[in-house]
Amino acid sequence: xxxxxxxxxxxxxxxxxxxxxxxxxxxxxxxxxxxxxxxxxxxxxxxxxxxxxxxxxxxxxxxxxxxxxxxxxxxxxxxxxxxxxxxxxxxxxxxxxxxxxxxxxxxxxxxxxxxxxxxxxxxxxxxxxxxxxxxxxxxxxxxxxxxxxxxxxxxxxxxxxxxxxxxxxxxxxxxxxxxxxxxxxxxxxxxxxxxxxxx
Numbered sequence: 338x339x340x341x342x343x344x345x346x347x348x349x350x351x352x353x354x355x356x357x358x359x360x361x362x363x364x365x366x367x368x369x370x371x372x373x374x375x376x377x378x379x380x381x382x383x384x385x386x387x388x389x390x391x392x393x394x395x396x397x398x399x400x401x402x403x404x405x406x407x408x409x410x411x412x413x414x415x416x417x418x419x420x421x422x423x424x425x426x427x428x429x430x431x432x433x434x435x436x437x438x439x440x441x442x443x444x445x446x447x448x449x450x451x452x453x454x455x456x457x458x459x460x461x462x463x464x465x466x467x468x469x470x471x472x473x474x475x476x477x478x479x480x481x482x483x484x485x486x487x488x489x490x491x492x493x494x495x496x497x498x499x500x501x502x503x504x505x506x507x508x509x510x511x512x513x514x515x516x517x518x519x520x521x522x523x524x525x526x527x528x529x530x531x532x533x534x535x536x
Contacts, residue, residue, distance in 0.1 A: 341431050343391035351401035352393075354413070356431030358406045359386040362473060364435055369491075371411065371435040372472045379467040388446055388459040389431045398427055406432050420481065433461065438501060439474035441494035443467050446480065446521045459521050477501050479520050482529050505533070
């Protein structure tokens with residue numbers, strides 16, 4: 338299986354994302370849809386997987402989208418499972434599209450430079466020890482600047498933010514705290530903030 342590619346069926350009946358699932362994790366059903374779970378204990382600050390994404394022109398995205406993995410095939414929703422970051426294009430992810438939100442997330446995307454290949458990667462790292470069977474979650478406010486489809490969080494953590502709208506809608510102190518982390522999206526958020534402030 339090819340590791341991670343986005344292709345359009347030759348008959349234009351569907352788009353297909355082909356993605357290799359890391360051996361540390363598995364996709365399981367939750368009350369809120371699919372989620373990603375640890376198959377083994379993952380220690381704090383461990384690289385869980387490489388984050389892969391595809392920027393696809395909107396005109397090339399069909400209504401029927403399949404995610405084909407080494408563990409099974411899943412049907413994706415064009416709205417739910419894409420991001421509208423780029424003009425006239427949609428951003429899709431691989432199997433990690435099933436990462437669910439938690440305000441008390443246990444994973445974060447960080448930049449990682451590989452000297453061997455002289456390349457920069459986006460790696461999903463564990464923020465604390467994750468036990469086998471635990472769901473691996475991210476904070477959507479750390480990866481989305483503005484959510485076009487905000488939702489009421491149900492993580493029930495002590496620091497739950499309630500309505501999740503994206504980084505743009507956080508308080509000044511919350512934004513500053515996030516900028517002090519090595520979140521891969523920080524530089525992108527700073528640029529978008531600058532653009533917003535100049536309007």
